[in-house]
Amino acid sequence: MTQLTATRPDVSEALPPVRRVRVAAVFVAALVAVVVLAVIHLTQGTSSVNAADLFRLAIGQGTDESANVLVASRLPRLLAGVLVGLALGVAGAGLQSLARNPLASPDTLGVNAGAYLAVVVFAAFGIQLPVLSSGAVAFVGGLAAAVLVLALSAGGSSGPTRLILAGSAVAMALAGVTTLLMLLYQEETVGTFAWGSGTLVQTDLDAVSQMAPIVAVGIVVVMVLAARLDILALGDDTAAVLGVRVRRTRVLITLATVMLSAAAVTVAGPVGFVGLVAPVLVRLVAPLVPGLMRHRVLLPLSGVSGVLVVLASDVVLRALLGGQAGVEIPTGIMTMLVGAVVLVWLARRYRDSGPTRGPAGASSGLRSLRTFWIVVGVLSVLLVGALVLAMLAGDAFLRTGDIANWINGRSGRAITYVLDQRFPRVLAAVLCGAALAIAGATVQAVCRNPLAEPGILGITGGAGVGAVVTLMVVPSAGIWLLSGVASAAALGTFALVYLVSWRGGLSSDRLVLIGVGVSSATTAVITFVIVYTDPWNISMAMTWLSGSTYGRTLPQVIPVALALLVLTPMIVLARRELDLLSLDDDVPRILGVRLERARMLALVGAALMTAAAVSAIGVVGFVGLVAPHAARALVGGRHSRLLPVAALLGAVLVSVADSLGRTLLAPAQIPAGLLTALIGAPYFVYLLWRTRTPAGN
Structure with a gap:
């Protein structure tokens, strides 16, 4: 036991120290960018209320019309974007660390597809659920999909290609069932096609206010486990030697990240690839800021990056196509396009570890000519x-x-x-x-x-x-x-x-x-x-x-x-x-x-x-x-x-x-x-x- 203790790796040496000033500067810059985007976001919409009207409202000289537009439409949409971006950013960072795979996210692990299907099933059969119950249904569907994908890809450790293939297969199967239900029950599922791509349109603050505590709990759970994620990055065996209960930690991280993703789906539908893009943005800055990859920093900063991605996508969408298009066209389309570019960029950097091999069981063993003709005849x-x-x-x-x-x-x-x-x-x-x-x-x-x-x-x-x-x-x-x-x-x-x-x-x-x-x-x-x-x-x-x-x-x-x-x-x-x-x-x-x-x-x-x-x-x-x-x-x-x-x-x-x-x-x-x-x-x-x-x- 003494010998084992003497050879334990030092976690502090494996990860660079946190440079507090630089990290604080990154957070401040990110938050300033969020505030700027939020201000621009509030000035966009279908009504004639503009930036000047909102400024007068802020100093107490605004009209009732401006106040109604702000409270009934623009503020709920902004807060929905903030909540969704925060939840998906943290969830994506947690899932990537869990799978030790930079391509892991609520999308590539099928979480969003599973949550979406679960909600559509209830809608198709005419079951109207309150917000919290809808969130619980989405959580169950997302959790089942994530567990299946992680099991098929050996927890993601078998490489990005297998993880992506497993996630794509599960997501396509779930999407097929979802589309079938939407075609068979068109009246009951009206409006879910656009919502299924992730839309920030909100009629009130009910969904945001009820999901905000769920998101807060999920973030707290992930942050409590941040130190364990640092150790898990060294490998399961090393983590076990250092006293981390690997299985329990993985289960808790999975539950917390799926809960965050389900909350986001409940509010806005499956907003694509935010959970993939947000942690990537942080990793791009990490070489310049030592300690940024420590999970106590990575997780919250990924959340802020997620907010930036969602708000920027929504702002660009409405700036290019107008306020009415912002209502009709899901914001998730923009985030999916951005995420697809990031996925291609990550794949472009991917290097093969060796010759490509087909999976076991896919061998091309020889069969006799007689067998071939029998098969052709039967077919x-x-x-x-x-x-x-x-x-x-x-x-x-x-x-x-x-x-x-x-x-x-x-x-x-x-x-x-x-x-x-x-x-x-x-x-x-x-x-x-x-x-x-x-x-x-x-x-x-x-x-x-x-x-x-x-x-x-x-x-x-x-x-x-x-x-x-x-x-x-x-x-x-x-x-x-x-x-x-x-x-x-x-x-x-x-x-x-x-x-x-x-x-x-x-x-x-x-x-x-x-x-x-x-x-x-x-x-x-x-x-x-x-x-x-x-x-x-x-x-x-x-x-x-x-x-x-x-x-x-x-x-x-x-x-x-x-x-x-x-x-x-x-x-x-x-x-x-x-x-x-x-x-x-x-x-x-x-x-x-x-x-x-x-x-x-x-x-x-x-x-x-x-x-x-x-x-x-x-x-x-x-x-x-x-x-x-x-x-x-x-x-x-x-x-x-x-x-x-x-x-x-x-x-x-x-x-x-x-x-x-x-x-x-x-x-x-x-x-x-x-x-x-x-x-x-x-x-x-x-x-x-x-x-x-x-x-x-």
Whole structure:
């Protein structure tokens, strides 16, 4: 015991001393900036009350109109921004220290998505909750999501890529359920689309006044644990030697940070990426101010930085677009854009610790040729069955004889009308499913990561931005214009991700992280375009963004068919290069493969296929992840076998999802993309759980 005590590390030596004068100067500067922003913030709004009116009010000479505007509208919005920024800033710093990962935040850990879903569930079923009860519901939802993500990513210590992938999967699954509820219960959840992006609009001070004590308690708890967080930064084993109860500390920090995030969601909805950006701002200043990384300084300063981020975003939004836009457009869109830039910047600095490896369980073991043909035969039968089911099922069930008569031109008028409407939808689902699966297999080979897909790399989001902008600006746009713009936007997004990821070579992990950041930015842009151009037509846009075959016609399917006919042979011809790319960087070079050229061509093909699918049926998630991974498990990793099996699996998956979406709640329809997300996200979570590495291993 004496020997053990003698070798204990000195925490004071591990962390630099706090320079009180410099730290105080940083706090004063930050607080002054907050005051300046707050003053500007109070002068903005939809009414004619300006800065001069508020000044006269401050010196006791103001009018009742100015006082009413200040108390009823502007002050509640300002205080909401301060409370949300403070809560999310402290929560983000606590979560990053807990996970020892600079990319951890309430967003990347799925806390905001879980809290948002929990609140929407109660709203959908018409249960009106008071503010405190709503906060408790949000806390339970956020806590469940955070615990799941931390468990899947080994507490975040397994690296930023795994943490981001786990958080993205959980958040997408929760968002899919949330969107489904909002589509099915549109009247009950009216207004939650904009609120779901984080809005500071307040009608009174009730939410702020009731959540303020909760935020105060959460901050006090985190500050009491600040010294333990300093020691935890040295490692769990060292912390245990120094007497810190590691498990208890982690539980308390998780509870406190989730409580802070839930309080913020209750007040303003999920305001994106504030918890990521605020601690990063502090860390940028830390090299100039010794001791700033001590948690007794880092935590409160991150809270102040969070206030700066929220208020600055709100001020810029209303300064650029006017006071009315500040009401209609969520402030969270601005913070999400800022956060996406910061996430990309952090990912740009990320260095691989070694060669990229696929997770355990994702091996490409060899399978016999006989097995391959058996799998192809079974899947072909399943696809035919799925096609027949899709033609028969819907709000009106038909018989196989009706299909035979329709093919021969002998069906009645009613049957002909129904099947003429269904056939393009069925064809769109099958072709888009195959296209997304092939694109996903290509992306996974290039990234050497079986958990990657076109959506995670931002390609799907880029195509979505192009298509949504076209739909909103030119509502009567034809399919060729829509496909062309979507393809151009997808290629542009891919080029951005690829170029930004390049840093003396292409790192697969860096490519994934930057793709996630760009994908977040595209989500913010899509939400902005929808809310700004046509806030009353949100359900249509939400349905399209969820991936729906509703109203498809044969001309709209032609671009997908052409993409498959042209690009599939190109990708199949490059199957040897894909096999080599999925190994490492050295083997392809030794065997004469022009590495960057092969990567570029493969990803361009994947981007074009994805764009064609998105322009046809909207955003369908997880097909590009699930189908290639399942194909790899069935027939191995050789792309000569993987690609056709993945295409069949993707076609079956989207076709079945579309049939179920048209049937389960007929005449109401569930978008196919939501069902594929509800199927694919749990499968993704299962993959992460199976391949998790226990902390310390």
